[in-house]
Amino acid sequence: MTSHPDSSGPARIGPNSIIRMAEALLEQQGEARTAELFAAAGLEAYLTVPPSTMVEETEVIRLYQAVRAGIGLDAAARASWEAGLRTGDYLLANRIPRPAQRVLKVMPAGLAAKTLLQAIGKHAWTFAGSGRFSAEAGHPVRITIADCPTARGVTADRPLCGFYSATFERIFSTLVNSASKVTEIECSAAGAPACVFEIRWK
Numbered sequence: 001m002t003s004h005p006d007s008s009g010p011a012r013i014g015p016n017s018i019i020r021m022a023e024a025l026l027e028q029q030g031e032a033r034t035a036e037l038f039a040a041a042g043l044e045a046y047l048t049v050p051p052s053t054m055v056e057e058t059e060v061i062r063l064y065q066a067v068r069a070g071i072g073l074d075a076a077a078r079a080s081w082e083a084g085l086r087t088g089d090y091l092l093a094n095r096i097p098r099p100a101q102r103v104l105k106v107m108p109a110g111l112a113a114k115t116l117l118q119a120i121g122k123h124a125w126t127f128a129g130s131g132r133f134s135a136e137a138g139h140p141v142r143i144t145i146a147d148c149p150t151a152r153g154v155t156a157d158r159p160l161c162g163f164y165s166a167t168f169e170r171i172f173s174t175l176v177n178s179a180s181k182v183t184e185i186e187c188s189a190a191g192a193p194a195c196v197f198e199i200r201w202k
């Protein structure tokens with residue numbers, strides 16, 4: 001795993017995990033409920049001034065815990081998925097260079113996936129926090145995040161990390177194969193050693 005140059009401080013995660021969750025909640029739950037959920041996480045200030053740099057991962061963990069506690073697992077899953085899709089859109093619009101996108105789109109899917117996984121691995125420090133990223137190319141592609149932030153501090157009967165599944169799905173379905181679907185097949189919130197995401201397009 002590549003480390004952020006400032007890896008001596010607290011683990012940090014890109015602000016999309018918070019900004020896009022705010023957008024998803026506003027759309028799905030309305031302003032009052034969104035304000036309650038952010039207040040429960042102690043993050044209400046972010047609704048007025050969204051974070052512009054990476055945030056401490058403890059804030060992300062707190063927000064996703066507060067959302068699950070406040071609106072239940074099903075509604076939280078819908079919000080997390082929407083936040084992930086929006087994060088994927090943001091990355092495609094602002095972070096993944098257009099020339100690289102054009103090249104990936106014309107490559108055979110397997111090769112595009114392999115190339116994309118290498119790029120994602122280099123940037124894992126921007127989304128996994130202190131979680132540990134690894135990936136296997138092939139079909140299905142398998143991405144593993146040990147100590148995944150959105151599964152931290154919670155026990156559930158199902159996988160909870162739809163934020164990551166949806167981000168991967170938006171990026172793979174745009175750049176690798178439009179039929180790409182992501183399933184989190186194991187989640188540490190449900191007792192697995194790590195969160196495992198499987199990506200299939202055939």
Ligand SMILES: [Zn+2]
Nearest residue numbers: 151161187195
């Ligand atoms: Zn998980």
